[in-house]
Amino acid sequence: MDVYSKPVVFAVLSAIVILVGTVVTVFIPMLMPSTQPVSDYIKPYTAVELEGRDIYIRGGCNNCHTQTVRPLRTEVLRYGEYSKPEEFAYDRPFLWGSRRTGPDLNRVGGKYPDSWHYKHMADPQSVSGKSNMPPYAWMAQNRLDTRYSVRKTRILGYGYTEEEVVAQIADYRAKVTSPSYKSKRARNGVTPKELRDELTEMDAVIAYLQKLGRDVKKLEAGN
Ligand code: HEC
Numbered sequence: 001m002d003v004y005s006k007p008v009v010f011a012v013l014s015a016i017v018i019l020v021g022t023v024v025t026v027f028i029p030m031l032m033p034s035t036q037p038v039s040d041y042i043k044p045y046t047a048v049e050l051e052g053r054d055i056y057i058r059g060g061c062n063n064c065h066t067q068t069v070r071p072l073r074t075e076v077l078r079y080g081e082y083s084k085p086e087e088f089a090y091d092r093p094f095l096w097g098s099r100r101t102g103p104d105l106n107r108v109g110g111k112y113p114d115s116w117h118y119k120h121m122a123d124p125q126s127v128s129g130k131s132n133m134p135p136y137a138w139m140a141q142n143r144l145d146t147r148y149s150v151r152k153t154r155i156l157g158y159g160y161t162e163e164e165v166v167a168q169i170a171d172y173r174a175k176v177t178s179p180s181y182k183s184k185r186a187r188n189g190v191t192p193k194e195l196r197d198e199l200t201e202m203d204a205v206i207a208y209l210q211k212l213g214r215d216v217k218k219l220e221a222g223n
Contacts, residue, residue, distance in 0.1 A: 037086040041219045044090040044158040045211060047149040047165045048172040048199070052208030054152075055201050057095070059136060064101035067094075067212065080107040081216055092156060102133055107213035114176075115186035117206045122190040139202040140190040146199070172207060173199045 003010050029035045045053060056062070069075050071082040083106050088094045112120075119126055122140060124133040150165045160168070176187060177197050191200055 035085075036089070037084075038089045039086040042086050042089055042215045044153075044156075045208070046168040046172070047146065047153055047160070048144075048169055048204050049208045049211045050152055050156070050158075051144055051146060051149060052201075052204035052206070053095075055139065055205050056208055059139070059205075061105075062095045062097045063099060064133070065103070065105045066097035066100050067104065067106040068096040069104055069106050075104070079104050080213065081220065084216070087213075087216065090156065090158065105209065105212055107217070109210045109212040109214035110217055113183055114206055114210065115183035117209060118183060118186040118190050118202065121202055121205065136202070136205075137190060139205060140187075140200050141192055141195070142201040143195060144199040144201050144204050169199065172203070176203050 003013065068083045069079045069081070076082055087106075088096075116127060118140075120128065120133075121135075122137040123135050124131040146169050149169065150162050153160050153165055175181060176183075176199070178184075181187070187203075188196060190202065
C-alpha cells in the first residue's frame with residue numbers, strides 16, 4: 001500500500017508540505033531584517049511630502065506612472081541609478097506600479113524646477129506637447145488638509161514630534177509663499193489669489209515629486 005491509494009493521508013501530507021514551503025519562503029523572510037533594509041541616507045517623508053503622496057494616490061497617478069527603475073541598461077540610461085530596496089522603507093503602501101503610460105517617476109526629484117511642475121500639473125500639454133496626461137489644475141484650488149498629518153506620521157512611525165510636524169508644514173508654507181521663492185510666478189499663475197498665502201494640494205504633490213530619488217541623488221553627489 002502506498003500513500004497514493006489513501007486520499008486522506010495524501011491530502012494531509014500535501015497540506016503539510018505546502019505549509020512548510022509557505023513558512024520557509026514567505027513568513028520567515030518577512031521576519032528577517034535583511035529583507036527590510038533601512039539606510040541612513042534614506043530619510044522619511046516630511047509631513048507635507050506625505051500629504052502629497054496621499055494626493056498622488058488619490059489622483060490615480062500610479063495608474064500611469066511606475067516608481068521603480070529596473071536594473072536594465074536602457075532604464076538606467078533614461079532615468080538614472082536603478083531602485084534599491086531600502087528606498088521604499090517609508091513607503092506604505094509602495095507605489096511601484098505596473099503601467100507606464102507615462103515615464104517612471106522614481107528619479108524625478110530635482111529633475112525640473114518647481115515652476116515646471118506647476119505648469120505641467122495644471123496643463124501638461126503646455127510643457128509637453130503630445131502628452132496624454134490629464135490636467136490637475138484643480139489641485140491648486142484646494143487648500144491642503146493637514147488635520148491628520150500628525151496622526152499619519154505617527155502611525156507610519158516616522159518619529160516626528162507634533163511640534164516637528166507643525167514646523168515642517170509652516171516651513172514649507174513659508175518657502176512657497178515667500179516673495180523670493182524662485183517658482184513664484186508659475187505658482188501664482190495656477191493658484192487662485194485667496195490661496196496664494198496658504199498651502200494647496202498642488203504644493204504638496206510637487207513637494208512629494210521633488211522628494212522622489214532625492215536622497216539617492218544626494219548620496220551620489222557626495223561620492
Ligand atoms: C493617463 C495617464 C497619466 C496620469 C493619470 C498621470 N500622468 Fe503624469 N505623465 C503621463 C505622460 C504620458 C507623461 C509624459 C508626457 C508629459 O511630460 O506630460 C507624464 C509625465 C509626468 C511627469 C514628468 C516626468 C518626466 O520625467 O518628465 C510628472 C512629474 C508627472 N507626469 C506627474 C504626474 C502626477 C503627479 C500625476 C497625478 C496627479 C500624474 N502624472 C498622472 C501620463 C499620466
